[in-house]
Every structure is written in C-alpha cells, then in structure tokens.
Amino acid sequence: MITGICFGIFAAFFQSCSYLFSKRYVARFEQSSIGLLICSHIIMAVFSLALVPFVWPKEMPAVSHFALPLAGCVVFYLLGQVFLFWSLKNADASRISPLLGLKILMLAAFSIVFTNQHFHVLQWAAIAAGVSAAYLLGMLGREMTAKNWMWLLLTCLCYSISDLNIKAMIGRFGTIPLFHASVLCACLSYFFCGVAACALLPFFPASSVSKWKASFPFALFWFIGILALFVCFGSIGVVFGNIVQSTRGVISIAIGSYVSFKGYEHLEEKVPGKVVFLRLLAGTLMIIAIALFYAGN
Secondary structure: OHHHHHHHHHHHHHHHHHHHHHHHHHHHOOOOHHHHHHHHHHHHHHHHHHHHHHOOOOOOOOHHHHHHHHHHHHHHHHHHHHHHHHHHHOOOHHHHHHHHHHHHHHHHHHHHHHHOOOOOHHHHHHHHHHHHHHHHHHHOOOOOOHHHHHHHHHHHHHHHHHHHHHHHHHHOOOOOOHHHHHHHHHHHHHHHHHHHHHHHOOOOOOOOHHHHHHHHHHHHHHHHHHHHHHHHHHHHOHHHHHHHHOOHHHHHHHHHHHHHHOOOOOOOOOOOHHHHHHHHHHHHHHHHHHHHHHHHO
C-alpha cells in the first residue's frame, strides 16, 4: 500500500507540471486545445511503443479478455482531456487541478453501485475530507464561470469512468507482476489514444513545428505521471488512489505561486499571500484524508 501511495504522489507532481505546460500552450496558440490534444497523444503513442517491449508478457491474454475496459479507458479519458483543456482556457491550473478532486465522490458512488464496494466510516470521513479540501482549494481565488463549472464536472465524470476501467483492465492481467501489468496497460491505452489522434490529424492539422515542440513538455510530464498513476490505481484502487492523487492541488498551488512570483502572470494569476496560505491550509485536509483512508483499511 505504501508503494501505491508513493506512486500516487509521484503522479500528482508530474500531472501538476503538465497542467502548467498545457496552459502555456493554450496561451501561446489561441483556440488550439484540440491541437495540443492531438500532438501530445501522438508523441505519447511513440513513448508507449518504445516502452512496451520491456513489459510485454511471454503469454499475452486474448484481446477479448481486456478489450472492453481498454476501450472504456481510452474513450472516456480522451473526452475528459477535451473538457479539461476547455476548462483551462479561462481558469488557472492551480484552481482547476484541486477541483478535479471532486471526482472522489463520483468514484465512491460508482464503486458502491457497480462493484458493490463498502467503505469503513473512517474511509467515508476521508472521502468527505478530500472533497472538502478540493472544493476549498478551488474556491480561493478568482470566481469561476458557470461554463467553467460545467466543463470541470464533465471532466470529473469522464475521468471517473476512465479510472474504473483502468482498474478493471489491470485486473485482467493478473498473471503478470502488478508493476508490469500497470505499465503495459498504460502503454496500450496511450498507443490507442495516439491512433485516435492520428485519425483526427487531417481535420485539425498541426503541421507547425513550433506547435509540436510546445506539445512535447506536456506529453512528457503527463506520460510519466500516467505511468505512476496506473501503478497507483493497480495497487490501492481508484478511490484511495484519487485521494492520494488529490495532493496535486497543493503541488499545483506551490508551482503556480512560484510561476506568478516570477512574473509569468499570463500562465498563472498572482494572488495575495493570504489566499496562498489558506489554500495550503486546506491542502492539509488532503493529508488527513489519506491518513483516514489508510486507517480505515
């Protein structure tokens, strides 16, 4: 379990960095969030092809055994990415990132309804603490529009469904070590995300070299974070995994504060020190949530 928590925090750090790079891309190329989605996922498909030989099992199960969760993971993830980029167009990464923690409640509900999972009272307290922290972290700052809230909630919904499919897919490779199974599932998922991106390329051309270069940092940081996230979900499940991953809220705030302090306010709005302090205070709720869920196990 400790390994899963460590990988979750690792994923949170790299995803927080990737959000900043996506904001930089959108700020540089107006109305180009789809371009970033296409370019970055083609790049990540190349990463996947390079990595998959190292984790390919000697005996691969039949495609029919894992095809459905793989499709669910890819389709709902891509939809979530589109909604996320639309959210980031008019809101800072340090606000959107913490609010993604609201999907903890969605995942808990899905787990109860579809997998008959039951939670200890301490785990419910952890879920409540995680959701409260996400809400508080996101509320401190410039007010979000109704449209931004809509994109955000759609992002959370799609990501939640994708996360459940990730856990199901890793479970279909139970005959190989968990780490190898998790990395293999991540590579398969992102290879097919890249295939989908290639299919869209003729409709949203991204021929500019500068766009491909600007996409690379996002692709690199996101892919590293995703590898860690798949291992995290495979180790400790999607609900606890998302509580741990919600530490990205505090990480995003720290990174955002540094970026705005350095004068890059087109990437991150500068906020008063009091707001930063309150955000970090709310972030301690995330640590409490992790401890409560761990104790509930």
